Amino acid sequence: MAKTSTRDRMSNEINAGSMADIAFLLLIFFLVTTTIAEDKGILVKLPPWSDEEPDITKLKERNVYSVLVNAQNQLLVREEPMRLANLRESTKEFIMNPNNMPNMAESPQNAIISLKNDRGTNYQTYLAVYNELKGAYQELWDDLANKRYGEPYTDDMEFAKRKSIREEIPFVISEAEPTSFGDEQ
Amino acid sequence: MAKFTKKRGKSKPAISTASLPDIIFMLLFFFMMVTVLRDSDLKLQVNTPEATELTKLEEKSLVNYIYVGKPTKQYQQVYGTSPRIQLGDKISTVEDIPLFLEQHKVKLPEAKRSRITSSLRVDGEVTMGIVQDVKTKLRKSNQLKVNYSAGKRSEELN
Numbered sequence: 001m002a003k004t005s006t007r008d009r010m011s012n013e014i015n016a017g018s019m020a021d022i023a024f025l026l027l028i029f030f031l032v033t034t035t036i037a038e039d040k041g042i043l044v045k046l047p048p049w050s051d052e053e054p055d056i057t058k059l060k061e062r063n064v065y066s067v068l069v070n071a072q073n074q075l076l077v078r079e080e081p082m083r084l085a086n087l088r089e090s091t092k093e094f095i096m097n098p099n100n101m102p103n104m105a106e107s108p109q110n111a112i113i114s115l116k117n118d119r120g121t122n123y124q125t126y127l128a129v130y131n132e133l134k135g136a137y138q139e140l141w142d143d144l145a146n147k148r149y150g151e152p153y154t155d156d157m158e159f160a161k162r163k164s165i166r167e168e169i170p171f172v173i174s175e176a177e178p179t180s181f182g183d184e185q
Numbered sequence: 186m187a188k189f190t191k192k193r194g195k196s197k198p199a200i201s202t203a204s205l206p207d208i209i210f211m212l213l214f215f216f217m218m219v220t221v222l223r224d225s226d227l228k229l230q231v232n233t234p235e236a237t238e239l240t241k242l243e244e245k246s247l248v249n250y251i252y253v254g255k256p257t258k259q260y261q262q263v264y265g266t267s268p269r270i271q272l273g274d275k276i277s278t279v280e281d282i283p284l285f286l287e288q289h290k291v292k293l294p295e296a297k298r299s300r301i302t303s304s305l306r307v308d309g310e311v312t313m314g315i316v317q318d319v320k321t322k323l324r325k326s327n328q329l330k331v332n333y334s335a336g337k338r339s340e341e342l343n
Contacts, residue, residue, distance in 0.1 A: 015200065027212050039242040039304065041233075041334040049324040071312075117313050123253075124234040124309035126316075127333055131236040138238055155240075184314040 071120030071182020091136035120182020229254035234309035235338035254308035
């Protein structure tokens with residue numbers, strides 16, 4: 001190496017063969033680190049606006065599953081405090097009423113979830129509650145789909161099958177105008 | 186080192202670099218596919234909460250985004266620290282929502298208009314008051330398909 005003259009070194013080309021390896025390294029690095037930004041979320045269909053409040057007093061009390069969330073993010077389900085982790089199971093039991101309890105829904109078609117929150121409720125809590133309620137229905141649809149068609153309930157399912165399941169167990173959620181006891185940020 | 190070069194002598198192993206452009210193109214295409222072009226830069230801090238019952242949003246052109254959250258540090262002097270709404274790239278009020286929806290709507294063919302979804306990207310720390318105002322406005326504007334943007338939750342609830 002010491003003997004090579006400067007002129008020799010000038011003619012030396014930089015070996016570009018390893019560039020490919022570097023590029024690959026980069027590629028793999030980015031492949032691993034990039035999280036593909038996906039737009040996901042809880043899809044909700046809001047009810048059309050009407051000036052008068054829907055009257056749920058006409059409904060039989062046993063068919064209404066009232067869920068209240070206060071400004072301290074606490075849950076009150078049918079007059080009883082409840083932990084969020086138990087909400088899903090309890091909702092499922094209410095809808096299906098496997099033991100024919102007199103204080104639970106007459107049938108899944110009659111069951112109505114009434115969700116009410118405060119203006120001071122955290123959005124995070126609200127969404128978690130909504131998620132549990134939706135999850136309860138999703139699990140019931142799954143069970144029914146498995147029993148009837150031997151496949152889980154997904155969006156890839158035939159439309160007719162999905163429709164019949166959704167008619168059997170309709171997802172009815174009524175959101176009342178929120179109270180405003182708590183502090184808003 | 187000196188020994189090494191001597192042994193090989195002058196025969197230079199020419200590694201073909203012809204595939205390099207391909208590799209670079211691969212990189213380029215990959216990032217072109219993956220990158221979501223954000224046409225509006227966020228002026229709010231939005232950390233969407235996590236959930237499990239997620240639906241994927243199809244067809245980006247049919248989605249309009251409504252952000253709710255506290256202004257980021259650099260905008261706090263102008264807009265304060267209480268939660269605000271961002272439509273497109275400017276901070277707005279609920280009153281601007283109908284116009285915003287209309288502006289998005291007219292760009293789309295009539296047949297697709299019924300499938301427009303509003304994606305609500307709301308920070309988890311925000312209280313429901315402002316979200317409720319947005320929801321009411323959406324209902325009044327007859328924009329009923331709403332998607333509460335959320336990430337995937339992996340751990341169990343406690």
